[in-house]
Amino acid sequence: MLFRFSVMAVWSCGSFCKLANLMLSAPLKTDANANGVDPAEVQRYFIRHGRYTAGTATRYRPSLITANGIHQDLAKGLEIGTRFHSAAVVRLADAKPLRLGDTLKADGRWRLILFADRQPLAANTRLRALCEFLDQSLASPVRRFTPAPAAIDSVIDVRAVLQDDHRKAALEDVPLFLVPAKGRLGLRDYEKVFCPDTRSGNDIFDRRGIDRREGCMVVVRPDQYIGHVLPLEACSDLAAYFEGFMLPAA
Secondary structure (H helix, E strand, C coil): CCCCCCEECCCCCCHHHHHHHHHCEECCCCCCCCCEEEEHHHHHHHHHHHHHHHHCCCCEECCCCCCCCCHHHHHHHCCCCCCCCCCEEEEECCCCCCEHHCCCCCCCEEEEEEEEECCCCCCCCCCHHHHHHHHHCCCCHHHCCCCCCCCCCCCEEEEEECCCCCCCCCCCCCHHCCCCEEEECCCEECCCCCEEECCEEEEEHCCEECCCCEEEEEECCCCEEEEEECCCHHHHHHHHHHHHHCCCCC
């Protein structure tokens, strides 16, 4: 597999320089006319620019691996070209509260996160149709770019976030593609399907501006930055995106 990376990061040193000046300045004295910086101002500036100082404020311009934002409204809080912004979820299989981003290890794999629409996991839903495409179609990027001996998620790891509470969603209704059989013994991986953390009030669909009516799929690059946002039915667009920089598996 070959990746042809051609990216440009957009950043500014202005914020860092200003923060450095604030940190190096003497604190404001009790005399209102004295020179100095109010410590509260330093605190406010640090909080406001926290993502920059943490090194996660980089934004990549459109390129082979960073798409344009034609469908950005489907996930307003997951901006293409920026670092994937995690949120609380509950894993369906065991009801374990997690941070979705913490489940995406930096192991060189691409991630495809499917945010379901309001339809249940019945037959003929868009989420089920997408899983069928990814699992069976010759145009599926998962099938085209994964070497035959390797696990189905070794190149593109597909995960799903349902809208239902984990106490209402049934694991047996989930498409088998989302619980793939892996390894020498063919054991199923039940750690790829999640639900919103409704108990904490941090519903990921609300926190990250996911369109509840339409749902969407979000491509996360191996460096944890967002490469694309697409409608659930945009199978051909998803295939074209990966074809732009990957070679079919031998």
